[in-house]
Amino acid sequence: MKLPSLAFIVCLLISIACWLLVTLSKDYKMTYEFKLVCDNLPEGRKSVTASDTVLTLTFNQKGLRYLSKPFSENEKVVTISISDLIKPKHKVTVYTFTNKELCDYLSTHNFGPELEAVSAPEVITFYLR
Numbered sequence: 001m002k003l004p005s006l007a008f009i010v011c012l013l014i015s016i017a018c019w020l021l022v023t024l025s026k027d028y029k030m031t032y033e034f035k036l037v038c039d040n041l042p043e044g045r046k047s048v049t050a051s052d053t054v055l056t057l058t059f060n061q062k063g064l065r066y067l068s069k070p071f072s073e074n075e076k077v078v079t080i081s082i083s084d085l086i087k088p089k090h091k092v093t094v095y096t097f098t099n100k101e102l103c104d105y106l107s108t109h110n111f112g113p114e115l116e117a118v119s120a121p122e123v124i125t126f127y128l129r
Contacts, residue, residue: 028061031119032076040081041128048082049127056120057106078110082126095126 034055038048055078085105086095097105099118107115 025062029058029116030061031056031058033057034076034078037077037079038082038126039079040083042083042086045082045128047129049129051123051125051127052121055102055118055124057111057115058117058119059111059114060116061114078106080105081109082128084109086126093128095128097124097126098122099124
């Protein structure tokens with residue numbers, strides 16, 4: 001058996017390094033489904049029910065960042081603080097949020113700027129008792 005030449009090994013290592021550089025610098029759009037969990041209810045409220053219990057979120061990721069903890073877990077969960085979410089709204093028992101409003105909240109409280117959009121649902125409603 002003939003051993004490969006040194007030039008071949010060097011070229012192979014350079015090509016692997018170039019492939020990794022291109023792959024890790026690429027932007028990816030990743031869509032995941034997260035289970036919705038609500039906590040931190042306002043005073044005087046006993047429970048909350050949401051119109052949807054699954055959120056479909058789209059992220060902009062670069063390279064291997066999409067393998068980070070929130071995206072690599074089998075059961076992905078997003079926790080929403082109801083008190084923080086409803087602060088700007090009037091005190092009622094039914095709160096409706098568009099996917100844009102929910103995306104803004106999740107970007108500032110949970111995921112950061114890599115969250116691009118809440119793909120589904122279009123509107124989510126929280127019922128407080």
